[in-house]
Structures are given as structure tokens and as C-alpha cells.
Amino acid sequence: MIRPHSxxxxxxxxxxxxxxxxxSRQAMEKRYDPNEVELKWQRIWEEQKSFxxxxxxxxxxxxxxxxxxxxxxxxxxxxxxxYSIGDVVARYKRMKGLNVLHxxxxxxxxxxxxxxxxxxxxxxxxxxxxxxxxxxxxxKRLGFSYDWEREVATCSPDYYRWNQWIFxxxxxRGLAYKKSSAxxxxxxxxxxxxxxxxxxxxxxxxxxxxxQKELEQWFFRTTAYAEELLRDIDRLxxxxxxxxxxxxxxxxxxxxxxxxxxxxxxxxxLTIFTTRQDTVYGATFVSLAVEHPLALELARxxxxxxxxxxxxxxxxxxxxxxRGEEGMEKEGVFTGAYCKNPFTGExxxxxxxxxVLMEYGTGAVMAVPAHDQRDFEFAKKCGLLIRxxxxxxxxxxxxxxxxxxxxxxxxxxxxxxxxGLSSGAGKENIAAYLEEKGWGxxxxxxxxxxxxxxxxxxxxxxxxxxxxxRCGVVPVPEAxxxxxxxxxxxxxxxxxxxxxxxxxxxETACARCGGAARRETDxxxxxxxxxxxFLRYVSSDFDQAPFDSKSAAYWMPVDQYIGGVEHxxxxxLYARFFTKALRDLKLVKVDEPFANLLTQGMVCKETYxxxxxxxxxxxxxxxSEQEGWRCPQCDGPVEKGRVEKMSKSKKNIIDxxxxxxxxxADTARLFTLFAAPPEKDLEWSDQGVExxxxxxxxxxxxxxxxxxxxxxxxxDVPKKDLPAPLRELRRLTHxxxxxxxxxxxxRFHFNAAIAAVMELFNAVGQAAREEAAWQEGGGVVRExxxxxxxxxxxxxxxxxxxxxTEIASEKSxxxxxxxxxxxxxxxPERLLIVVQVDGRVRGKITVPGDASGESIEAEAxxxxxVTSFLQGRKIQRIVQVPRRLVxxxxxx
RNA sequence: GCGAAAGUGGCGGAAUUGGUAGACGCGCAGGAUUCAGGAUCCUGUGGGCUAACACCCGUGGGGGUUCAAUUCCCCCCUUUCGCACCA
Numbered sequence: 001m002i003r004p005h006s007x008x009x010x011x012x013x014x015x016x017x018x019x020x021x022x023x024s025r026q027a028m029e030k031r032y033d034p035n036e037v038e039l040k041w042q043r044i045w046e047e048q049k050s051f052x053x054x055x056x057x058x059x060x061x062x063x064x065x066x067x068x069x070x071x072x073x074x075x076x077x078x079x080x081x082x083y084s085i086g087d088v089v090a091r092y093k094r095m096k097g098l099n100v101l102h103x104x105x106x107x108x109x110x111x112x113x114x115x116x117x118x119x120x121x122x123x124x125x126x127x128x129x130x131x132x133x134x135x136x137x138x139x140k141r142l143g144f145s146y147d148w149e150r151e152v153a154t155c156s157p158d159y160y161r162w163n164q165w166i167f168x169x170x171x172x173r174g175l176a177y178k179k180s181s182a183x184x185x186x187x188x189x190x191x192x193x194x195x196x197x198x199x200x201x202x203x204x205x206x207x208x209x210x211x212q213k214e215l216e217q218w219f220f221r222t223t224a225y226a227e228e229l230l231r232d233i234d235r236l237x238x239x240x241x242x243x244x245x246x247x248x249x250x251x252x253x254x255x256x257x258x259x260x261x262x263x264x265x266x267x268x269x270l271t272i273f274t275t276r277q278d279t280v281y282g283a284t285f286v287s288l289a290v291e292h293p294l295a296l297e298l299a300r301x302x303x304x305x306x307x308x309x310x311x312x313x314x315x316x317x318x319x320x321x322x323r324g325e326e327g328m329e330k331e332g333v334f335t336g337a338y339c340k341n342p343f344t345g346e347x348x349x350x351x352x353x354x355x356v357l358m359e360y361g362t363g364a365v366m367a368v369p370a371h372d373q374r375d376f377e378f379a380k381k382c383g384l385l386i387r388x389x390x391x392x393x394x395x396x397x398x399x400x401x402x403x404x405x406x407x408x409x410x411x412x413x414x415x416x417x418x419x420g421l422s423s424g425a426g427k428e429n430i431a432a433y434l435e436e437k438g439w440g441x442x443x444x445x446x447x448x449x450x451x452x453x454x455x456x457x458x459x460x461x462x463x464x465x466x467x468x469x470r471c472g473v474v475p476v477p478e479a480x481x482x483x484x485x486x487x488x489x490x491x492x493x494x495x496x497x498x499x500x501x502x503x504x505x506x507e508t509a510c511a512r513c514g515g516a517a518r519r520e521t522d523x524x525x526x527x528x529x530x531x532x533x534f535l536r537y538v539s540s541d542f543d544q545a546p547f548d549s550k551s552a553a554y555w556m557p558v559d560q561y562i563g564g565v566e567h568x569x570x571x572x573l574y575a576r577f578f579t580k581a582l583r584d585l586k587l588v589k590v591d592e593p594f595a596n597l598l599t600q601g602m603v604c605k606e607t608y609x610x611x612x613x614x615x616x617x618x619x620x621x622x623x624s625e626q627e628g629w630r631c632p633q634c635d636g637p638v639e640k641g642r643v644e645k646m647s648k649s650k651k652n653i654i655d656x657x658x659x660x661x662x663x664x665a666d667t668a669r670l671f672t673l674f675a676a677p678p679e680k681d682l683e684w685s686d687q688g689v690e691x692x693x694x695x696x697x698x699x700x701x702x703x704x705x706x707x708x709x710x711x712x713x714x715x716d717v718p719k720k721d722l723p724a725p726l727r728e729l730r731r732l733t734h735x736x737x738x739x740x741x742x743x744x745x746x747r748f749h750f751n752a753a754i755a756a757v758m759e760l761f762n763a764v765g766q767a768a769r770e771e772a773a774w775q776e777g778g779g780v781v782r783e784x785x786x787x788x789x790x791x792x793x794x795x796x797x798x799x800x801x802x803x804x805t806e807i808a809s810e811k812s813x814x815x816x817x818x819x820x821x822x823x824x825x826x827x828p829e830r831l832l833i834v835v836q837v838d839g840r841v842r843g844k845i846t847v848p849g850d851a852s853g854e855s856i857e858a859e860a861x862x863x864x865x866v867t868s869f870l871q872g873r874k875i876q877r878i879v880q881v882p883r884r885l886v887x888x889x890x891x892x
Numbered sequence: 893g894c895g896a897a898a899g900u901g902g903c904g905g906a907a908u909u910g911g912u913a914g915a916c917g918c919g920c921a922g923g924a925u926u927c928a929g930g931a932u933c934c935u936g937u938g939g940g941c942u943a944a945c946a947c948c949c950g951u952g953g954g955g956g957u958u959c960a961a962u963u964c965c966c967c968c969c970u971u972u973c974g975c976a977c978c979a
Contacts (some may be wrong), residue, residue: 246896249895275978355977359978364979445978565974680898751916755906832912838959881960
């Protein structure tokens with residue numbers, strides 16, 4: 001196969017070629033045309049179905065998943081980055097011999113499609129389908145190695161019927177239920193607004209003030225899993241600490257107690273929740289939320305009645321978001337009613353306060369002004385009693401001299417039988433005492449709320465519920481699924497959900513009694529769709545259940561999940577909730593869906609801004625970098641703004657399509673992977689892109705210049721008697737394999753991996769310029785270059801595939817797999833030892849690889865630069881780091 | 893306010909079981925090639941002081957531990973992100 005080929009022959013030819021190159025380089029070389037190369041390989045991969053995944057029990061599996069996109073119309077740089085990272089992982093793991101599942105799909109329900117319908121009269125479905133088609137060609141053009149046969153689109157009835165099916169299972173188990181809850185309501189558009197449609201408390205479309213409106217809505221009982229969701233965070237070792245903390249905070253577990261404060265002068269009492277039962281002797285009043293069911297009732301018949309009514313009305317009108325604002329002043333009103341502190345026996349007043357939340361705890365709190373900052377401020381304002389019941393260790397508090405609450409732990413005082421206990425012991429003892437006395441009990445509360453999934457929208461999954469005048473709430477029988485969205489509905493943007501207007505959809509027969517029934521017109525939150533799509537991929541055409549449990553048993557969990565931090569809480573928490581619920585339905589075995597999570601940073605770019613005309617496109621600017629930019633509209637000075645996340649409004653976006661047209665997908669991928677490590681923000685740089693492109697061009701040129709020689713070179717490298725520079729090149733080659741493998745494996749240090757390959761390529765280039773490199777037949781150069789190509793394959797697969805066919809005849813890239821390195825080759829013959837005197841580098845010596853510590857020390861002491869520092873000084877001791885460093889420590 | 897992450901040349905970033913700080917890329921400078929420009933190739937490039945060597949300084953600031961600190965500990969500053977009346 002290999003033609004005999006002497007080095008002289010090669011050199012003669014090389015020289016003539018070089019000479020010819022000088023006269024007509026263009027004609028000589030095949031130019032690097034990324035477009036041609038990339039389309040060619042994309043076609044080949046498609047034809048050969050290279051990335052199809054199939055279950056194979058004999059092979060270890062690897063499931064790598066990137067967060068699927070919303071089909072907004074075009075992909076953006078954030079997608080390119082996210083999916084490039086995922087593709088590197090997928091291709092790398094495949095080369096390592098793992099059976100890789102790498103799917104892609106579409107988070108296809110959502111508001112923008114409905115807006116397009118309202119604004120431009122396009123049906124949400126057509127709009128979405130067209131966007132999907134376009135974006136799919138964009139993703140294919142980037143060469144991502146997806147198994148497209150598993151593609152899912154959540155707006156397809158084949159998909160959302162399983163949303164409905166899961167809903168019914170949850171409903172059966174009481175995990176889906178209905179309750180009254182507030183929504184944002186625009187009184188002018190007569191419609192419900194999503195949170196993102198409320199801007200500064202006003203409707204985004206008509207700018208009128210948004211009100212709160214109570215509606216009956218569907219919920220998933222996420223709180224049923226609160227404890228497990230919290231506990232299992234500890235097991236998610238492959239997740240960023242940041243995300244784990246965010247989830248913990250979101251779930252917000254508080255351990256405390258419920259205490260009943262009986263009313264004074266009437267039956268019953270108020271149940272409060274506290275985490276500081278050790279301060280109960282300092283509770284000098286009780287505060288209620290204005291929404292508390294007893295708020296008005298307690299005031300009835302008292303002189304306070306009118307004041308309370310006014311207060312409640314006023315506070316309720318301020319929206320939730322306003323109420324949470326910083327510096328919101330503590331306000332309250334006395335209800336006119338009293339209760340008893342069961343511990344002190346004192347009669348204490350009941351107030352309403354604007355800072356007490358009905359949604360948390362019981363909507364009632366015992367107020368301990370000395371040891372809670374809010375209560376302190378409130379008590380100061382209303383002139384209420386402040387009593388110190390916890391003393392810090394290092395000083396003594398006096399109520400009348402306090403300027404703020406003391407909220408830390410300490411020793412209990414003035415606390416009856418509990419006086420003298422520490423806060424910790426007090427909490428335990430008081431909780432026990434409560435149960436003994438029947439005044440209350442130990443209690444745990446979560447900040448986590450149940451998940452409201454109802455949306456008064458069209459473009460989402462219809463909730464499979466019927467309302468029958470006779471039977472009440474009736475779930476749609478599984479056999480009748482899917483409940484499909486009616487196609488023809490009016491999109492006006494006014495009134496309720498368009499589904500309400502569709503009689504064909506709305507009016508139906510009761511599944512139980514056959515009588516007239518009405519369908520639920522709410523659709524599901526799109527987070528429902530994305531809470532289990534990773535399971536659908538394992539068997540995306542399965543029609544007996546959401547997914548085939550056997551396939552899930554093979555593929556789950558997702559080994560590596562990759563996406564933006566913006567989903568750190570909601571999406572990831574809901575997906576965890578679904579996984580646990582589906583596990584309890586015996587559909588899946590895993591407790592957690594994502595074993596490892598990588599949250600990639602944002603793609604940023606510098607911005608330009610004019611004082612009068614705001615953000616400007618860099619291409620519109622007048623002037624220059626040196627003499628300063630000027631505004632094209634007013635000729636005023638333009639300040640080079642900060643580096644910000646790419647966004648249309650800041651006019652600092654780069655369209656991936658333009659980038660690909662100019663440089664190709666490989667350059668786009670290489671740059672995004674090289675410019676920063678995946679988890680950090682990436683600062684876009686046009687010059688950096690040029691640099692990446694230049695590197696690829698250099699690689700291309702090297703192969704076209706040396707291709708023939710390399711193809712003909714000996715592939716069996718003679719292990720012995722290599723000239724020193726070639727031994728060195730081999731060593732670097734193997735060292736690079738080791739480094740890149742570690743960078744890929746451990747922390748996805750792709751930028752460092754690429755840098756190492758570039759370094760190797762620089763060395764190859766240098767070696768190849770020497771005639772000596774070809775004397776042994778070019779085998780070492782060939783091995784090094786092949787290594788470069790293989791190591792680069794996950795990053796720039798098109799270019800590498802093309803070059804590989806040029807130089808490597810014997811095996812395909814797929815068969816070759818990820819290279820191994822030999823420790824023995826890496827082992828250097830001579831070691832470079834740094835010699836320090838008193839910790840400062842004073843000399844460098846080289847010693848044989850097997851030199852003993854003593855001989856290294858002796859050598860170090862002989863070094864002339866070192867000895868000049870030893871003149872007239874006494875050596876105190878010598879520290880040696882084997883094979884690396886000698887530090888000579890002097891006395892004095 | 894609480895929590896987290898980060899701060900290294902002109903720029904993006906390397907290096908952390910403590911052991912040559914600045915890999916790799918960009919930019920810049922010089923050279924080769926070219927009629928010229930571009931492209932390409934080669935060389936240099938933290939700062940100070942030098943003719944050069946040498947030496948000194950240097951990883952946000954200050955202190956500490958150590959033979960040795962970008963890396964570990966304490967204090968402070970700055971930036972970014974998340975949470976923010978959760979009783």
C-alpha cells in the first residue's frame with residue numbers, strides 16, 4: 001500500500017513545489033473553502049446516519065443533552081455556544097467508545113407564537129413549524145452530531161398528549177389540583193398577563209395599570225416532594241455549587257414550631273409559625289397579613305373596624321411586586337382584638353402588618369421586637385413593648401437603648417423555666433413543651449410553593465378536564481387523549497383564552513354521564529413540556545406511554561446536561577419534580593434526571609452608546625477607534641460601552657449565519673470554544689475569530705503542502721535511534737494527548753485543550769521545516785499530525801474529516817477512536833531542574849532522567865550563577881522537589 | 893442586607909495535592925516575501941533599570957503561614973450574578 005519513498009526524493013519535490021508556490025501559490029494549493037468542505041461532510045454524515053443512537057446493552061451508554069431551544073425563528077450565538085459545547089462532549093465520548101445519545105428538539109409552545117398570530121395574523125402552528133424548519137437547517141449547517149430521528153416538538157399532539165396523560169396520573173394521585181389564585185389582569189385588554197408582560201406594574205401592550213384577579217387554577221403539588229427535592233441536592237455532586245445553593249434557597253426549608261395564641265375574650269385563637277420559639281417570652285404582640293381570613297372579623301364591632309377596613313383595602317391594592325420593594329415602610333393597624341401569649345400569660349394586641357405574607361407559614365406571626373428586625377421597626381413606630389429575652393455572650397442588651405434587633409443566638413433570659421438555656425437548647429425544649437401542653441407542635445415549612453400550571457392561553461397543552469353540570473370536575477379518559485387544540489380560533493389579544501371562543505372545543509359530552517359538559521380552557525405552562533422531554537428522547541415514537549421504560553432504564557439518567565444558568569431554578573427544579581413523580585408512577589427508575597450539569601456563560605460583546613441616541617451598531621459609527629467614535633445621527637461623541645450580553649436592543653449581536661457564511665461552522669465552533677472556558681462568559685472578538693480561522697487555514701495549508709509526503713510516510717515509527725528533535729516531537733505529541741484527554745475529561749477545559757494542540761502544531765511546523773524530520777521517512781511528523789487531527793475532531797469535525805482522508809489511508813476517523821498515550825514516551829530523557837536560592841530562581845540545570853537526588857543537589861551547587869549567591873554565606877538546608885526543583889536556603 | 897463567583901500583561905485567557913507566573917490566541921514591533929498593499933512566513937513582546945548581562949518589581953490592596961504563595965489563612969476594596977421583609 002505504501003509506496004517506497006525516499007527522503008531525497010521528497011525533498012527534491014518539495015523544493016520544486018516551494019519554488020512553484022512562490023510564483024503561483026493559488027494555483028498550486030487547493031484553497032480552504034469551509035463551505036464546500038462542511039457541506040460535503042454534513043451530507044456524508046446524514047447519508048451514513050452517523051449519529052444514530054441505538055440501545056446496546058453490551059456498550060456503556062452516555063447521554064449528553066443540551067437544553068432544547070424555543071423556535072423563535074433564528075438561532076443566536078448563545079445557541080451556537082451551548083450546542084458547540086455539547087457537540088464536543090458527544091463526539092469525544094463517541095471516540096472513547098461510548099454509546100452516545102445526543103438528541104435535539106423544540107420547546108415549541110409559548111407566547112411569541114401567539115403574539116405573531118395577534119400581530120401578523122399567522123397561525124401559531126404555521127409560525128412555529130416554519131421556524132423549526134429554518135432553525136433545523138441552521139443547526140445542521142453547524143454540523144452538530146444529533147440523532148435527528150429522535151427529534152421532538154412539544155407542540156405536536158404526539159408529544160403533548162403525554163403531558164395530558166401525565167397530568168391525569170398526577171390528578172389521580174392528588175398531585176394535580178385546583179385552587180383559587182391571583183393572576184395579573186389588564187382591565188383594558190380584559191386579559192390575563194404573564195409576569196413578563198407586566199412592565200413596571202403596567203400592561204406591556206396598552207400601558208394600563210395591572211390589577212390582581214382571583215381565578216380558579218390548576219396546580220401541581222411540588223410541595224409534596226419538597227423534602228426529597230431538598231435532600232437530593234446533596235447527591236448532585238456533578239452540579240455547580242451555585243445552582244445547588246439557588247435550589248436550596250428556593251425550596252427554603254425552615255424548622256420551627258406552630259404555636260396557638262388563644263384569643264382574649266372570645267373562642268379560638270391564632271396559629272402562628274416561628275423558627276424562633278426560643279424568643280416566645282419576648283412576643284409582645286401578634287401580626288397578621290391583610291389577607292388573613294380573620295383580619296376583618298377580629299376588628300368587627302371594635303372602634304378599629306373602619307381603620308382596619310381602610311388599611312386592608314389600601315394594602316391589597318398595592319401589587320405584590322410593589323409590596324416587596326426595598327425600603328417599603330413598615331405599616332400596620334391595630335385590629336382592636338387581643339390574644340394571650342400562652343407562655344407569659346400576658347394579653348397582647350393583634351395587629352395587621354403590610355410585611356406579613358399570607359402565602360408563607362400561617363399568615364400570622366408572633367412579634368418579638370427585641371429579636372426580629374421587622375418587629376423592632378414596627379414596635380418602634382407603633383410604640384409597642386420591647387422585651388429582651390435573649391442575651392448575647394459578649395454584652396448585655398437593654399430594651400430602651402437598642403437601635404436594632406438582636407437576631408443572633410444567645411442565652412435565654414426572663415423566660416420562666418427556660419431561663420439560662422442557650423437558643424439551641426431552648427428551641428428543642430420549648431417545642432417539646434408545646435406538644436406536652438397541646439399549645440402547638442414542632443413544624444417545618446417550605447418557601448417552595450405549589451406550581452401553578454394554568455395559563456389562559458391558546459398555544460399550549462390543553463388541560464384534559466371536563467366540567468359537567470351533574471358530575472362536576474371530570475378528567476378526560478386516557479382513551480380520549482389527546483385533547484387537541486382546535487385550529488380555528490380568533491386571535492385578538494383581548495378577552496380570555498381564544499379557546500373560550502371555540503364552541504367546537506368548549507362544548508362536549510361528559511365522559512361520565514354523557515350529558516353536556518364544558519372543557520377546561522386553560523392550557524399548561526410550557527415548563528410542563530420541558531420537564532420530561534429528556535425522557536421522550538429515549539423512545540420518541542413510542543405510543544403506549546410517554547416513553548418506553550426499558551429504554552429509559554438504559555439511557556437514563558442524562559450523563560451531561562448543558563444549558564444556561566437562567567434555568568437554574570425553575571426548569572431544573574420542575575424536571576427533578578417530574579422525575580420523582582414519574583418514578584413513583586413506576587415509569588422510571590432514577591431519582592434524579594441529570595447526573596452532571598454544566599451551566600455555560602453568556603456570549604457578550606462590547607457596546608457603543610451615544611448620549612442622545614442610545615445604543616448604536618458598531619458598523620454605523622463615524623470616526624475611528626483612535627480619534628474617537630461619533631454618532632451617525634448627531635455627530636456627537638460615542639462612548640465605547642461595557643461588554644454586555646449580546647442582545648438586539650443593545651445592538652451588539654453577531655448573527656451566526658453571517659459568521660458561517662464568512663468563516664464556516666468550524667471557525668465559529670473553534671472560536672467559541674477557545675475564547676473562554678465553557679462556564680465563563682465569553683467576550684466576542686472579531687479578531688479572535690480571525691485568529692481561529694487563521695489556525696484552521698494554517699492546518700489546511702500544512703496538509704496541502706505536505707499531504708503527499710505524509711500519506712506516503714512510514715506509519716510504523718521506528719522507536720529507536722530517532723534523532724533528538726524527533727524524539728522530542730514524539731514526546732510532545734504524547735504529552736499533548738495526555739493533557740488534552742485530561743482537559744476533556746475533568747473539567748471541560750476546552751480552551752486549554754485547543755491551546756495544547758496549537759502548541760503541538762507549532763512544534764510540528766517547526767520540525768517539518770528541518771530536513772532531518774523526513775529522513776526517517778516522515779513517520780514522526782505523520783504521527784504528530786494525525787494526533788493533532790484526532791484531538792481536534794470534536795471541535796472542528798468537518799475540516800479534520802477532510803484532512804484525514806488526505807493523509808491517513810489505513811483507517812477511518814471513526815475506527816481510529818481517541819488516541820492513547822504511552823507514559824514511557826512522555827518520560828523525558830533529561831530533566832530541567834530549577835535551582836532557587838532562598839526561594840528565588842537563580843539557575844536552571846538539566847540532569848539525566850534517572851539522576852539521584854544527591855547528584856542533582858551536587859550539580860545545583862556547582863552552577864556558576866548559583867555559587868555567586870552562596871559567596872560567604874552558610875547553607876542552612878536544601879529542599880528538593882523531586883525532578884523539579886532545588887531550593888538552597890541560607891542562614892540569617 | 894444575605895449568599896455565591898471572580899479580580900493575573902495592551903486584550904481574551906493559561907498555570908492551584910503550594911514548586912520556573914503569563915501557555916495558547918489576539919494586538920503590537922522588527923525582519924523576509926511583494927512594484928505596493930493584503931495575505932503568508934520568521935523573530936521579539938509583563939514592568940523598571942541596562943549597551944548587554946545581571947539585578948529589582950510584579951497575579952485587586954494589606955497582613956500572616958511556609959524553604960517556597962496566583963494557589964492556604966485573616967482583614968479590606970472592586971465587579972458580576974442570585975435572593976431579598978419567608979417570621
